[in-house]
Amino acid sequence: MKNFDIVVLGGGPGGYVAAIKASQLGAKVAVIEMDQLGGVCLNIGCIPTKTLLRTAKLYQDLLNSKAFGIDIPGMEHVEINWENLMNRKKTVVKKVVGGVQQLMKYNNIEVINGFGTLLDPHTVEVNGERIVTKNLILATGSSVKLPKIEGIEEGYKQGTVIDSTGAIELKAHPKSMTILGGGVIAVEFATLFNSLGTKVTMLQRSDVILKNLDEDVRNTIQRHLINEGVEIITNTTLKSISGQTTYYESEGALKSVKSDFILASLGRVPNLKGIENLNLKVGRKGVEVDSHMETNVKGVYAVGDMVGKMMLAHVASAEGIVAAEAIMGTKTKIDYNKVPACIYSFPEVGVIGYSEEDAKKAGFDVGTSVFPLSANGKAMAEGETTGFVKIVHDKKYGEVLGVHIVASHATDMIAEAAVSLELEGTIYDLAKTIHPHPTLSEIVMEAAHGAVDKPIHIVKM
Amino acid sequence: MKNFDIVVLGGGPGGYVAAIKASQLGAKVAVIEMDQLGGVCLNIGCIPTKTLLRTAKLYQDLLNSKAFGIDIPGMEHVEINWENLMNRKKTVVKKVVGGVQQLMKYNNIEVINGFGTLLDPHTVEVNGERIVTKNLILATGSSVKLPKIEGIEEGYKQGTVIDSTGAIELKAHPKSMTILGGGVIAVEFATLFNSLGTKVTMLQRSDVILKNLDEDVRNTIQRHLINEGVEIITNTTLKSISGQTTYYESEGALKSVKSDFILASLGRVPNLKGIENLNLKVGRKGVEVDSHMETNVKGVYAVGDMVGKMMLAHVASAEGIVAAEAIMGTKTKIDYNKVPACIYSFPEVGVIGYSEEDAKKAGFDVGTSVFPLSANGKAMAEGETTGFVKIVHDKKYGEVLGVHIVASHATDMIAEAAVSLELEGTIYDLAKTIHPHPTLSEIVMEAAHGAVDKPIHIVKM
Amino acid sequence: EVTQNQSAKKILATPVARKMAKDLGVDIQTVIGTGPQGRVMKADIKAAADHLETSAANNL
Ligand SMILES: Cc1cc2nc3c(=O)[nH]c(=O)nc-3n(C[C@H](O)[C@H](O)[C@H](O)COP(=O)(O)OP(=O)(O)OC[C@H]3O[C@@H](n4cnc5c(N)ncnc54)[C@H](O)[C@@H]3O)c2cc1C
Ligand SMILES: Cc1cc2nc3c(=O)[nH]c(=O)nc-3n(C[C@H](O)[C@H](O)[C@H](O)COP(=O)(O)OP(=O)(O)OC[C@H]3O[C@@H](n4cnc5c(N)ncnc54)[C@H](O)[C@@H]3O)c2cc1C
Numbered sequence: 001m002k003n004f005d006i007v008v009l010g011g012g013p014g015g016y017v018a019a020i021k022a023s024q025l026g027a028k029v030a031v032i033e034m035d036q037l038g039g040v041c042l043n044i045g046c047i048p049t050k051t052l053l054r055t056a057k058l059y060q061d062l063l064n065s066k067a068f069g070i071d072i073p074g075m076e077h078v079e080i081n082w083e084n085l086m087n088r089k090k091t092v093v094k095k096v097v098g099g100v101q102q103l104m105k106y107n108n109i110e111v112i113n114g115f116g117t118l119l120d121p122h123t124v125e126v127n128g129e130r131i132v133t134k135n136l137i138l139a140t141g142s143s144v145k146l147p148k149i150e151g152i153e154e155g156y157k158q159g160t161v162i163d164s165t166g167a168i169e170l171k172a173h174p175k176s177m178t179i180l181g182g183g184v185i186a187v188e189f190a191t192l193f194n195s196l197g198t199k200v201t202m203l204q205r206s207d208v209i210l211k212n213l214d215e216d217v218r219n220t221i222q223r224h225l226i227n228e229g230v231e232i233i234t235n236t237t238l239k240s241i242s243g244q245t246t247y248y249e250s251e252g253a254l255k256s257v258k259s260d261f262i263l264a265s266l267g268r269v270p271n272l273k274g275i276e277n278l279n280l281k282v283g284r285k286g287v288e289v290d291s292h293m294e295t296n297v298k299g300v301y302a303v304g305d306m307v308g309k310m311m312l313a314h315v316a317s318a319e320g321i322v323a324a325e326a327i328m329g330t331k332t333k334i335d336y337n338k339v340p341a342c343i344y345s346f347p348e349v350g351v352i353g354y355s356e357e358d359a360k361k362a363g364f365d366v367g368t369s370v371f372p373l374s375a376n377g378k379a380m381a382e383g384e385t386t387g388f389v390k391i392v393h394d395k396k397y398g399e400v401l402g403v404h405i406v407a408s409h410a411t412d413m414i415a416e417a418a419v420s421l422e423l424e425g426t427i428y429d430l431a432k433t434i435h436p437h438p439t440l441s442e443i444v445m446e447a448a449h450g451a452v453d454k455p456i457h458i459v460k461m
Numbered sequence: 462m463k464n465f466d467i468v469v470l471g472g473g474p475g476g477y478v479a480a481i482k483a484s485q486l487g488a489k490v491a492v493i494e495m496d497q498l499g500g501v502c503l504n505i506g507c508i509p510t511k512t513l514l515r516t517a518k519l520y521q522d523l524l525n526s527k528a529f530g531i532d533i534p535g536m537e538h539v540e541i542n543w544e545n546l547m548n549r550k551k552t553v554v555k556k557v558v559g560g561v562q563q564l565m566k567y568n569n570i571e572v573i574n575g576f577g578t579l580l581d582p583h584t585v586e587v588n589g590e591r592i593v594t595k596n597l598i599l600a601t602g603s604s605v606k607l608p609k610i611e612g613i614e615e616g617y618k619q620g621t622v623i624d625s626t627g628a629i630e631l632k633a634h635p636k637s638m639t640i641l642g643g644g645v646i647a648v649e650f651a652t653l654f655n656s657l658g659t660k661v662t663m664l665q666r667s668d669v670i671l672k673n674l675d676e677d678v679r680n681t682i683q684r685h686l687i688n689e690g691v692e693i694i695t696n697t698t699l700k701s702i703s704g705q706t707t708y709y710e711s712e713g714a715l716k717s718v719k720s721d722f723i724l725a726s727l728g729r730v731p732n733l734k735g736i737e738n739l740n741l742k743v744g745r746k747g748v749e750v751d752s753h754m755e756t757n758v759k760g761v762y763a764v765g766d767m768v769g770k771m772m773l774a775h776v777a778s779a780e781g782i783v784a785a786e787a788i789m790g791t792k793t794k795i796d797y798n799k800v801p802a803c804i805y806s807f808p809e810v811g812v813i814g815y816s817e818e819d820a821k822k823a824g825f826d827v828g829t830s831v832f833p834l835s836a837n838g839k840a841m842a843e844g845e846t847t848g849f850v851k852i853v854h855d856k857k858y859g860e861v862l863g864v865h866i867v868a869s870h871a872t873d874m875i876a877e878a879a880v881s882l883e884l885e886g887t888i889y890d891l892a893k894t895i896h897p898h899p900t901l902s903e904i905v906m907e908a909a910h911g912a913v914d915k916p917i918h919i920v921k922m
Numbered sequence: 923e924v925t926q927n928q929s930a931k932k933i934l935a936t937p938v939a940r941k942m943a944k945d946l947g948v949d950i951q952t953v954i955g956t957g958p959q960g961r962v963m964k965a966d967i968k969a970a971a972d973h974l975e976t977s978a979a980n981n982l
Contacts, residue, residue, distance in 0.1 A: 013898065017917055024915050042838070046899050050842040055529045061519055062526065062533075068516045069546030070523065074535035085530030096838050099918070106920045314898040317917075340897040350897065377503070377557050381511040397941040399964075409873045415894075415902035416876040422894040423884040424936030424964055433876075433883040436801040436811065437474065437775040438507050441876035454485050456478055456778075457560070459567045858934065859959050884937065889958030 002110075004030045006327060007124055007133035009116045009274070012039020013313040014304025015139030016100055018320030022137075023107040025328040030133070031109055032116035032126050037100045039141050040305070041313040043093055044165045049188055051092045052168060053344050055085055056195035060346065067383065080196055082173045089168065117274045121300050135299045135327045138287070139320065140271040142305035147180075147266045150240035160244050161262045164189070174198050176259035178246050180238060182209030184343050186265040187221065191345040194230050201231040201257050203248055208234065210343075214355035214404045216370065216390055221345055221406065224386055228346075233257075270306040285309065291333040292326040293319050301327065315339055338421045342411040347373075347387045350414025353402030353421055356392050365395040369427070369451035371443045373407055375458055378438035384408040389443045391427065391451055398426035398452070407440050416444060427451040463571075465491045467788060468585055468594035470577045470735070473500020474774040475765025476600030477561055479781030483598075484568040486789040491594070492570055493577035493587050498561045500602050501766070502774040504554055505626045510649055512553045513629060514805050516546055517656035521807065528844065541657055543634045550629065578735045582761050596760045596788045599748065600781065601732040603766035608641075608727045611701035621705050622723045625650070635659050637720035639707050641699060643670030645804050647726040648682065652806040655691050662692040662718050664709055669695065671804075675816035675865045677831065677851055682806055682867065685847055689807075694718075731767040746770065752794040753787040754780050762788065776800055799882045803872040808834075808848045811875025814863030814882055817853050826856040830888070830912035832904045834868055836919055839899035845869040850904045852888060852912050859887035859913070868901050877905060888912040935962035946971040 006022045008015045011033030023029045036043045059080060065072060072078060104111050114127040124131045144163040146152055155161030162170075167189055177193050179186050182204035194200045202209065202225075209225075209232060210218040226232055239247040245258045270286035281288040281296040286308030293301045301323035304316030318334055325332050343349035359366045373379045373387035387406035394401055403417035420430060430448035435441050446455040467483045469476045472494030484490045497504045520541065526533060533539060565572050575588040585592045605624040607613055616622030623631075628650055638654050640647050643665035655661045663670065663686075670686075670693060671679040687693055700708040706719045731747035742749040742757045747769030754762045762784035765777030779795055786793050804810035820827045834840045834848035848867035855862055864878035881891060891909035896902050907916040933950055935943075939962045943950040948970045955962035 020917050041898070047838050047842055050839060050899055054843050055531060058522055058526060058529055059531055062523055062531065065519060065523065066542075066545070067549065068519055069542050069549055070516060070520055071540055071542045071545075072523075072533060072535070073538040074533070077532075077534040079532055081527075081530050081532045084527070084532075088528065088530055092841050095841055099836065099920075102920050103918065312898070314895055314903075317898070318895045321917075334895070339895050342897045342900070375560065377508050378511060380553050380556055381508055382515050397938050397945070397964075399938045409870055411897060411900045412870045412874050412902050413876065415874070415896050415900070415905065416880050418894045418896060419877050419880050419886060419891065420884070422890055423881070423886050423961075424938040425880065425884050426937045426941070429883055429937050430880065433879050434775055434779045434795070434800050435876050435879060436803045436872060437502070437773070437778065438511055439803070439872050439876070441873050442775075444876065456481050456782075457564065459560075459563050858932065885934070887934070887959050887961075890961070893958050 002030070002129070002131045004028050004131065004133045006135045006137060006324070007032065007131060008137045008139060009118075009124070010039065010139035010141055011037040011100070011111070012139055012141050012304060012316060013041045014141070014316030014320045015039070015137065016104070017317040018137045018139060018303060018324045019109045020103060020107050021321045021324035022328060023109050025324060027328060029109045030112055030131065031104065032112045032114065032124060034113070034115040036097055037104065037111065038097045042096050042100065044168065046313050047096050048089050048093055048168045049192070050344055051089045052085065053188065053192055055080070055088070056192050057346055060195045080173050086169070115274060118277050121278060121297050136301065137320065137323050138275060138300065138302040138306060139304045139316065140275065140306045142268040142270050142308070142311060144264070145267045145269045146264055147238070149238050152241050152264065155241045155243070155262060161241060161264055163264055167263050170261070174260045177201070177261045177263055178203060178257050178259040179263045179265055180246070181265035181267070182206070182211070183265060183267070184210065184341075187225070188344050189263055189265065190225060190230050194225070194228055195346065199259070201233065201259065203236045203238065203246065203257070204232060204234045205236060206234065213349070213351060214390060214402070215357065216388070217349055217351060217404050217406055220387065221343070221349060224347070225345070268305065268311060270308055272306070292331055293323040294326065309336060310339055310341065312339070312341060338418065340414045340418050342414065344411060347384060347406050347408045348410035350405045350410035350417075351403070352414055352417045353400070354392050355402060355404070356390070359392050359401050364401060366401070367393045367395045367451055369447045371447035371450060371455055371458065373440070373443060376440060376443050378440050378442070379407070381438065382408065389447045391430070391444075391447045393427050393451055398428050400425055400427060400430065403444070407443070409440055413441055413444070416441060463491070463590070463592045465489050465592065465594045467596045467598060467785070468493065468592060469598045469600060470579070470585070471500065471600035471602055471765075472498040472561070472572070473600055473602050473765060473777060474502045475602070475777030475781045476500070476598065477565070478778040479598045479600060479764060479785045480570045481564060481568050482782045482785035483789060484570050486785060488789060490570045491573055491592065492565065493573045493575065493585060495574070495576040497558055498565065498572065499558045503557050503561065505629065507774050508557050509550050509554055509629045510653070511805055512550045513546065514649065514653050516541070516549070517653050518807055521656045541634050547630070576735060579738050582739060582758050597762065598781065598784050598788075599736060599761065599763040599767060600765045600777065601736065601767045603729040603731050603769070603772060605725070606728045606730045607725055608699070610699050613702050613725065616702045616704070616723060622702060622725060624725055628724050631722070635721045638662070638722045638724055639664060639718050639720040640724045640726055641707070642726035642728075643667070643672070644726060644728070645671065645802075648686070649805050650724055650726065651686060651691050655686070655689055656807065660720070662694065662720065664697045664699065664707065664718070665693060665695045666697060667695065674810070674812060675851060675863070676818065677849070678810055678812060678865050678867055681848065682804070682810060685808070686806070729766065729772060731769055733767070753792055754784040755787065770797060771800060771802065773800070773802060799879065801875045801879050803875065805872060808845060808867050808869045809871035811866045811871035811878075812864070813875055813878050814861070815853050816863060816865070817851070820853050820862050825862060827862070828854045828856045828912055830908045832908035832911060832916055832919065834901070834904060837901060837904050839901050839903070840868070842899065843869065850908045852891070852905070852908045854888050854912055859889050861886055861888060861891065864905070868904070870901055874902055874905070877902060933962060934960060936964065938964045939967050942967045948974065
């Protein structure tokens with residue numbers, strides 16, 4: 001019978017990173033994965049979507065290239081080669097997944113392919129064999145939740161209703177798409193397909209998209225998507241789906257929208273199969289854990305989407321490290337107010353920490369400062385001036401509580417804010433930090449100047 | 462007679478920012494500018510070059526678009542529309558310069574157009590009029606230095622020899638260009654013209670380009686430029702120029718290279734005209750100042766390229782703020798080890814702080830950690846995997862001493878390092894900072910993990 | 923009186939921790955940091971200030 005210090009159930013960014021860290025710290029580790037290493041993120045999430053978005057951005061820039069001094073004579077014949085696009089996506093995914101396989105080998109981690117069932121906190125059954133372990137790290141991830149709407153199951157079977165996995169594996173360039181939902185993933189798919197020339201309609205239950213984000217951010221992105229041609233219908237109630245048609249109620253009337261595909265992007269649920277015997281405490285979001293990721297069962301840790309604190313790959317990985325360190329004797333923890341989150345829309349969004357609303361609710365003496373990208377020289381040179389940065393700070397000591405960036409490189413820019421929050425930096429420090437010219441990141445310094453006193457490069461406040 | 466608290470001589474990024482800050486602090490300020498507000502940076506430096514580079518990058522991506530799943534049928538007919546490109550550049554420059562004009566108005570700063578001559582530390586003559594001021598901020602900038610090479614003056618008059626200003630104002634798409642020099646500006650122009658399809662040859666005196674940068678950085682950029690088709694000839698001695706031909710000595714033999722244009726990029730000298738009467742102390746690099754930018758003459762401050770500490774726009778602006786604050790009663794200063802510098806090559810370069818060599822020379826117990834972009838998921842998704850981050854740290858406390866990034870977004874990514882250095886962050890802090898996935902900035906976290914112990918996503922070290 | 927070797931000690935502390943220490947009258951040199959590499963964080967100053975308060979109360 002095989003024997004390990006730690007068995008990790010699930011090989012996504014939560015599980016495989018936990019396994020590497022544990023192995024680096026000296027543990028004998030196995031990972032059980034029923035599908036592909038890399039989990040949702042590398043196979044059907046972060047990586048393939050960003051690969052497709054790269055092409056969408058290039059295509060958008062290319063259609064606009066005359067403004068940049070490039071002449072493409074046969075512009076009307078420029079088109080997406082769907083097969084090449086899908087092949088590139090496959091190649092990239094294969095490469096990153098291959099990378100994880102190598103990492104497992106390099107770190108002497110045994111990878112067992114199969115569905116793992118927990119018999120007790122120390123025994124896993126996989127492919128009919130029993131494996132014994134001192135500790136467990138569960139990282140089973142999450143799956144798409146299809147809402148209960150009349151006709152949705154049927155549509156899903158027929159292939160007109162798709163989820164995010166279906167959306168990245170379409171056989172051909174879709175002409176039109178209805179997106180149910182208005183969260184981060186919905187916005188990324190709206191960006192992707194709209195930029196590729198698909199007619200996109202978003203149906204949203206509440207009156208705004210991205211409702212968990214800072215108001216200024218969600219308004220900017222919503223306005224921008226609409227300007228770019230996405231139809232966003234808010235305050236709707238989904239009624240039924242029939243073939244390619246979605247029926248919904250809006251302003252008291254029954255309406256409908258027809259499109260090649262209906263993309264359901266209405267949330268995800270934790271994967272809890274195979275771990276039933278452990279009798280773990282499960283809350284509204286997922287498996288409950290303490291600040292070191294330990295569940296109510298001693299020696300059993302859970303990380304990532306199945307815990308559901310923030311359904312993000314870097315959270316899963318960070319939690320995986322915390323769990324591995326806890327088992328190996330170092331107690332660390334995550335401050336979830338210091339975790340960045342991104343949207344790969346055009347322009348991108350990068351946020352971290354408190355929104356203005358939340359900071360007020362939390363009782364801080366809140367100050368805010370906004371600086372627009374339209375006053376930034378690099379943004380003008382790039383021809384991408386939609387966006388801004390908003391810094392939320394505590395007036396008492398000037399501590400930076402939250403940073404919200406909308407800009408073409410926001411997903412890389414937010415790292416500056418992450419370091420600032422990690423080191424409990426103040427607006428004075430951000431203002432004093434010399435930022436290179438000309439860069440988009442100068443807007444952070446300007447907003448910090450504005451928080452302290454006045455920005456340099458602004459005409460009216 | 463006009464009377465001011467502060468007269469600023471020169472309206473570049475050093476001067477105009479000093480003027481805004483001084484005015485914000487309550488001073489009555491005038492700026493004297495003989496040419497255009499914005500100086501070199503906005504009119505013929507940072508902004509126009511980055512505008513042209515934006516097109517060059519798009520053109521390069523576009524030529525490579527098949528790999529990204531985009532078919533351009535008439536690819537062989539795709540071409541740069543030089544006139545549109547130049548017009549876009551003009552429009553962008555006009556906009557940013559217009560922005561500075563507005564800023565002057567909004568901040569009640571009087572702009573006087575003309576060449577200013579200092580009669581004494583309190584009297585400036587401009588357009589035949591005398592202006593009186595309590596304090597002076599000199600920000601006259603720098604100009605191109607043409608080296609003494611036989612035939613270069615003649616070539617310059619004829620237009621075959623050009624400087625950076627000539628290079629951004631060419632009438633047509635050049636077929637070939639010889640670049641004399643291997644500094645930052647030379648590398649940016651090599652990137653620009655090579656990407657646009659011009660045959661570029663760089664003649665370099667020493668055995669490397671970018672000789673002030675960390676060794677790993679300059680080697681990567683040099684190798685990459687060569688791979689992209691730039692011919693780099695090192696260890697040369699320039700002999701003479703005749704028409705379109707440059708004669709040089711290399712390996713003991715006289716050789717020559719012929720091209721449409723010869724771009725001289727061999728350094729800049731401080732502008733010291735008009736200030737002769739002040740008898741300022743001038744050193745090897747420019748006007749000498751103390752840490753608050755005050756010259757040897759009380760009440761006379763100097764900032765920017767004319768001081769020559771680091772010939773960068775953001776340094777000029779930061780120095781301008783220091784000078785304005787000093788005059789208005791707050792003594793601040795700049796730590797030049799915490800100033801980022803960028804190269805807008807493809808991939809970009811962003812560096813800050815000590816190089817490995819310099820840190821060792823300075824006596825630190827130096828540790829380094831490198832993480833390659835080729836192991837980063839976002840870089841793979843983008844198809845831009847050339848690059849790395851190198852963190853130089855002091856082993857004693859783990860303090861981050863220098864960060865050197867080569868990556869497509871390095872110029873925005875270096876802000877993270879700037880904040881980290883400003884806050885005296887350690888490798889432990891950088892490793893603990895959760896970076897969003899998938900982003901290029903994750904390489905910083907990985908390298909920090911590597912400095913502390915081991916990176917997660919690396920197979921061999 | 924501040925002793926020489928104490929003030930020479932290099933303290934890793936966050937900007938907010940420094941401000942808060944000054945504000946609450948906590949001697950940052952005496953605080954053990956719980957941040958990375960022993961960096962003094964604002965929570966450490968808060969704890970130290972609370973401790974000062976309780977010990978002051980106990981002395982009454
Ligand atoms: C379209 C899309 C785009 C996304 N984009 C981003 C993004 O840009 N950035 C970001 O941070 N996040 C993104 N996410 C979210 C991200 O993918 C998840 O947060 C992340 O994958 C969670 O990691 P995990 O390890 O917890 O779970 P998962 O990645 O779901 O991995 C769980 C693994 O466990 C395996 N497993 C489950 N049960 C068992 C069992 N009993 N036995 C064996 N194996 C089992 C599964 O096969 C799976 O491989 C995206 C998600 C989607 C759907
Ligand atoms: C091609 C090129 C690209 C560059 N790219 C970058 C970059 O990307 N990033 C970066 O940080 N730096 C860059 N630089 C450097 C940057 O432009 C300079 O560091 C910056 O402009 C210096 O600012 P300054 O205010 O000191 O001087 P300047 O910008 O040179 O301004 C001085 C001003 O003073 C005026 N003046 C001079 N004497 C008098 C007088 N007696 N009376 C009245 N007016 C006077 C001049 O007309 C001028 O407008 C680049 C430079 C070049 C040449």
